[in-house]
Amino acid sequence: MKFRSLAIIGFIIAVILFISCKTHFETTKSDYKAVVSTANFNHGKNLVFSICAGCHYNRGLKKLAGNPMDDVPGIAGKVYSANLTQSKTNGIAPKYTDAQLKYLLKTGISRDGRFMSYMLRPNMADEDINDIIVFLRSDDPAVSAADTTVGLTHYSFIGKAYLGFKADPASYRSNVKRPSDNDPVALGRYLVDNVGCYHCHSKSLKSLNSINPEQTKGYLAGGATLKGEQGSEIAASNITPDKNTGIGNYTKADFRRALKDGRSPTRTLRPPMEKFDHLTDKEVDAIYAYLMTVPPKYHAVKHI
Incomplete structure (x- = not known):
């Protein structure tokens, strides 16, 4: 009985180590900086509200402060979309460099190496990512600091296991171009x-x-x-x-x-x-x- 208990504990530890290895990856060392202009800001705002707002725009706060992700099964834990405002306590943007934000969108890998499966846009044009970053760095009311915590993500063991087995970051693709409006x-x-x-x-x-x-x-x-x-x-x-x-x-x-x-x-x-x-x-x-x-x-x- 004692041997069996030790075997079970050993198996659980092995699974935890596997999950940890599978959900943490190398991050970027790039020194990329976004190019800022009024046109970049305006286009970035349109992109953010077309691509990101569905999950991140909190209608009550009227800011990109995050929301409960109710489509995630309860057995996986409680998941919230990230706060994209300028909040230094809760927001993503102040904690990430431009290069880290770009890498996150391209690969799904966060600045601490975690894989975030719903974040990646590997086929997004570099110019569009540039403009999204410009908007997130702006003083627009939608991204002004929201220090209110909508909720903290907490994955259950099952949720972590699922993420571990499904973790599949995209390869970083550079120099991706947006198709012409004429096509x-x-x-x-x-x-x-x-x-x-x-x-x-x-x-x-x-x-x-x-x-x-x-x-x-x-x-x-x-x-x-x-x-x-x-x-x-x-x-x-x-x-x-x-x-x-x-x-x-x-x-x-x-x-x-x-x-x-x-x-x-x-x-x-x-x-x-x-x-x-x-x-x-x-x-x-x-x-x-x-x-x-x-x-x-x-x-x-x-x-x-």
Whole structure:
């Protein structure tokens, strides 16, 4: 019996050591500094509110101060999105160098070597990352210091084990360029990737392929279950151009209205679907142009 107990303790210690090794990685030694201008700030604000705000914008505080991540199963622990404000006690931005922020977005690796699976955007253009950093460093009210603690993340043993087994940082890609506005399909594909449309509108948040998004299971065919208002469950829509179960019958105007005003041809869209009113009309039209090239998939998603 004593030997068995020691064996169990040894196994637990081995698992803990494995998890620790799998979730801590080398960080950057770069001395990169963001280039600041008014144009960089304005574009960065649009990017942050299109890409980051869905998780990080706290409507009560009207700041990017973080929120409970209710879509994370309770068995994994309690998880909160990070405070992106200028708070020196709770915020990320004052604690990170520009190079560390860029590395985090590119690879998912934080300044202390932890892997943060939902942060990485390996295919994001360097110029867009530059502008996001410029905005996060600014004096905009949305990023002014919010010292109020929304909550502290605490993973359970099961949550840590899952992160350990799933930890897969992206390789750092340099000199990535944003597609030209004159190539709407390429720009739309880039935006679907980096705005994160495919995160929610595929089969599951647990099976995303951040390097090659189009290889994600059920890519854009919907079905992922998300938390809506008052904890209700919402199934994400099929946004492939299937005419029966997707958006194949949407006109460009229909799609623009859905994305920017929250109204589809048949219903009013509900949280967690945000209004993407910080995207330009050209960007929304580019997303539409790309989605119309995606292979249509018949997948009926029931909307409650």
